[in-house]
Amino acid sequence: GARRATAYVCSDCGSEHSKWQGQCVDCGQWNTLSEIALEAAAAPVKSGVAQSRRSGWAGKVDPPAITALKDVTVSEESRETTHIGEFDRVLGGGLVHGSVVLVGGDPGIGKSTLLLQAVAHMSQTLPGLYVTGEESLAQVAGRAVRLGLPLEGVHALAETCIERILEQAAPMGPRLIVADSIQTLWTETLTAAPGSVSQVRESAARLVRYAKETGTAVFLVGHVTKEGGIAGPRVLEHMVDAVLYFEGESGSRFRVLRAFKNRFGAVNELGVFAMADKGLREVPNPSAIFLSGSREAQPGSCVMVTREGTRPLMVEVQALVDASPLSNPRRVAVGMEGNRLAMLLAVLHRHGGVAVGDQDVFVNVVGGIRVQETAVDLPLLLAVLSSLRDRPLGEMTVAFGEVGLSGEIRPVPNGEERLKEAATHGFKRAIVPKANAPKSGKVAGMEVIAVERLADA
Numbered sequence: 001g002a003r004r005a006t007a008y009v010c011s012d013c014g015s016e017h018s019k020w021q022g023q024c025v026d027c028g029q030w031n032t033l034s035e036i037a038l039e040a041a042a043a044p045v046k047s048g049v050a051q052s053r054r055s056g057w058a059g060k061v062d063p064p065a066i067t068a069l070k071d072v073t074v075s076e077e078s079r080e081t082t083h084i085g086e087f088d089r090v091l092g093g094g095l096v097h098g099s100v101v102l103v104g105g106d107p108g109i110g111k112s113t114l115l116l117q118a119v120a121h122m123s124q125t126l127p128g129l130y131v132t133g134e135e136s137l138a139q140v141a142g143r144a145v146r147l148g149l150p151l152e153g154v155h156a157l158a159e160t161c162i163e164r165i166l167e168q169a170a171p172m173g174p175r176l177i178v179a180d181s182i183q184t185l186w187t188e189t190l191t192a193a194p195g196s197v198s199q200v201r202e203s204a205a206r207l208v209r210y211a212k213e214t215g216t217a218v219f220l221v222g223h224v225t226k227e228g229g230i231a232g233p234r235v236l237e238h239m240v241d242a243v244l245y246f247e248g249e250s251g252s253r254f255r256v257l258r259a260f261k262n263r264f265g266a267v268n269e270l271g272v273f274a275m276a277d278k279g280l281r282e283v284p285n286p287s288a289i290f291l292s293g294s295r296e297a298q299p300g301s302c303v304m305v306t307r308e309g310t311r312p313l314m315v316e317v318q319a320l321v322d323a324s325p326l327s328n329p330r331r332v333a334v335g336m337e338g339n340r341l342a343m344l345l346a347v348l349h350r351h352g353g354v355a356v357g358d359q360d361v362f363v364n365v366v367g368g369i370r371v372q373e374t375a376v377d378l379p380l381l382l383a384v385l386s387s388l389r390d391r392p393l394g395e396m397t398v399a400f401g402e403v404g405l406s407g408e409i410r411p412v413p414n415g416e417e418r419l420k421e422a423a424t425h426g427f428k429r430a431i432v433p434k435a436n437a438p439k440s441g442k443v444a445g446m447e448v449i450a451v452e453r454l455a456d457a
């Protein structure tokens with residue numbers, strides 16, 4: 001059919017609509033639709049597959065034929081190591097040829113550093129191109145020298161126009177392109193300003209198409225906006241093969257790279273790094289780095305064993321409960337979901353008999369890490385109670401467990417592994433769901449207290 005010249009894209013969920021509406025019908029958010037210009041010649045792509053199908057129907061190539069799945073030749077995706085173990089881990093075992101990976105994070109978190117390190121090491125064996133739209137070539141080279149990176153074989157280009165980038169890239173034939181950042185790129189075919197949703201989206205679509213056509217792997221660097229999405233373009237999340245977020249606290253030197261979406265690997269896998277004076281250093285054994293130095297028991301603190309990705313991680317959950325001057329006391333959660341905090345406080349009231357309705361409640365996961373799994377429930381409520389009563393939980397105590405709406409404590413996966421990890425770090429006591437506790441009540445000399453109900457805990 002005839003192509004529309006414009007469309008409306010939701011900045012929250014990325015869905016596309018043909019006309020403007022106050023509310024996005026897909027995700028229900030209000031005032032998130034913004035107009036984008038569609039390029040007449042090349043419609044935006046959602047994925048490489050959709051694109052090849054589209055061009056197929058346009059009659060340029062043979063139309064796809066129906067094939068029995070068993071007759072399709074399956075080739076193992078060939079992967080390239082980034083020479084950074086923690087990066088490979090988050091990618092699912094290395095970078096897949098022809099894949100497009102979005103690396104998002106706050107400005108200054110270390111995205112350019114990480115990708116410069118990766119491209120420098122990878123360029124020793126395959127041609128790599130680092131395209132910078134934010135820094136001059138001298139700045140990039142200066143940083144590479146300071147980081148002591150091998151410069152042989154690393155090519156760089158300071159350019160923001162996507163047509164000129166692809167024109168320059170073609171004769172060089174890179175196998176890897178880093179575009180830093182996607183927000184600076186723009187295409188001549190659109191009149192919208194660089195950084196606008198339509199420019200970011202169309203520039204990314206061009207790079208996706210280039211990656212699929214040539215088998216070049218592409219990293220897109222994206223700054224996260226205040227709303228938490230990648231500059232309007234949550235849109236980009238649909239277009240790329242993998243989305244990795246770089247997280248960390250400004251005060252802490254530790255950084256966590258998290259797979260949020262990955263067509264070629266597990267999601268929620270974590271890679272852990274430390275920002276040092278020679279760039280990002282891997283932390284291959286990160287289990288205890290998020291614990292604060294002193295392990296003296298403090299009111300309002302509870303250590304938990306979380307298991308994000310494939311490794312157990314010890315993290316400290318802190319709570320501050322304080323009489324509120326407000327008629328509507330505050331609930332602030334950092335490092336975990338705010339709605340879950342509100343729900344858990346309601347369970348604490350109904351099934352634990354502890355009311356905090358007139359108190360401000362602040363909770364924080366130490367070290368700038370986010371805990372997404374429900375195993376945080378029990379340690380969180382223990383920290384809240386400990387702060388409310390101003391009594392520490394007891395020395396060297398850990399906890400984990402999900403709390404249900406009727407006050408039951410539910411088991412979480414990999415309980416035994418979590419307990420062993422805590423025992424390894426010298427913890428003496430664990431408060432865990434009954435189904436996660438060993439019959440003997442002990443793990444490697446650590447006392448395990450099994451609880452079935454919130455009131456028991």
Ligand code: TYD
Nearest residue numbers: 107108109110111112113275276277278279
């Ligand atoms: P950068 O990679 O430029 O962040 P992004 O691309 O995500 O905006 O990282 C910038 C920060 O990292 C800056 O505040 C300085 C710090 N840094 C170090 O501490 N050590 C280093 O070796 C480098 C390169 C940066």
Ligand code: MG
Nearest residue numbers: 111112134180
């Ligand atoms: Mg940067």
